Amino acid sequence: MPRKLKVFRTAAGFYDAYVAAPSRKAALAAWGAERDLFARGAAEEVTDPALMEEPLAQPGTVIKRSRGSAAEQFAALPADRPKPKRVAKARTAKVEPAPPPEPAPKPSRDALDAAQDAIDVAERDWRKEQRELAARQAALDRERRDATERHEQALADLDRARRRAQEDYDAGLAA
Known part of the structure; x- marks a missing residue:
């Protein structure tokens, strides 16, 4: 149904x-x-x-x-709204367009250049300090080598003196 x-x-x-x-x-x-x-x-x-x-x-x-x-x-339908009245243009008076706004000045690179110069000076100082440290290290290495050579020479001289003294002692005991 x-x-x-x-x-x-x-x-x-x-x-x-x-x-x-x-x-x-x-x-x-x-x-x-x-x-x-x-x-x-x-x-x-x-x-x-x-x-x-x-x-x-x-x-x-x-x-x-x-x-x-x-x-x-x-x-x-709703009533029509009144249309706004047109303003008559004066044909004789020409309105000049407003001049375009002046472009903004370009930003200054002075701060950027100063910062880069400071970085360059810091790098140059660091490299100079590294060279000075390397020169001091080389001088210390020479001093160490010279000291080691003097020590080894002194030990060799002392060892020869000890051997002579030992030989003299052994000869004295044998006689």
Whole structure:
């Protein structure tokens, strides 16, 4: 047994769109609505038998009826706002365009150059100090070598003296 049909109406521009459907959901689908027009108050169920006759004869089909005559629709439009008056241009007086603004001056490189110069001086001083330290290190290395050679020579001389003394002692014991 088919469900009982109801007639629903929504506004569609200058027309009212009627549809006979078993439910609100089916009416929304027939209208192609993405949102619930009933919850917004933009759609309603129709109970007037004169308005229900044509949609019930064609269930599921959207029937459009004009909301009134063209004169009534034009009368419902808001009144036109007065257009602003145009100011007449004086043809004799030419207005010269304002001169373009002067470009901003280029930024100064002085601070950047001073910073780079300070870095260069610091690098040069560091390299000089490294050379001086390397020279001092070389001098210390020479001193160390010379001291080591003197020490080894002194030990060799002392060792020879000790061996001679040992030989003299051994010869004295043997005699």
